[in-house]
Amino acid sequence: MATVKLLSDDELSSEVRAVFDDIRKVRQSDFINNFWRALAHDPKTLRRTWDSLKEVMAPGALDPKVKEMLYVAVSVAHGCSYCIHSHTASARAKGMTAAEYGELLAIVGMAAETNRLVTALGVPVDAAFLVDSAD
Secondary structure, three states: OOOOOOOOHHHOOHHHHHHHHHHHHHHOOOOOOHHHHHHOOOHHHHHHHHHHHHHHOOOOOOOHHHHHHHHHHHHHHHOOHHHHHHHHHHHHHOOOOHHHHHHHHHHHHHHHHHHHHHHHHOOOOOHHHOOOOOO
């Protein structure tokens, strides 16, 4: 259950309406999800978050599907059910297959396990793995 009212389109300030209009334009959809409707109570945070997300998830060196799959992986690691669902849907819309999703979850699970083990054991990083910032 939301801790704030999810604002409907008829409850928006002009500043929030402008952000929602941009979301609709960029995503080529009339749908505004609950995350943005919750953030609509704080126009500055809404604008900052949308601008950052739009920049980070824009086409770049990584394929858009890969970006969504990475978002799913981090969301699983952080236990964010909302983000797991929304970014899984987005990754599927960008072509993620059931096999890719299964492999992604296997990697997330394996990384979580080995991260906990290496942390608990206090394993030092091998010199061969250290990244030289000059490279």
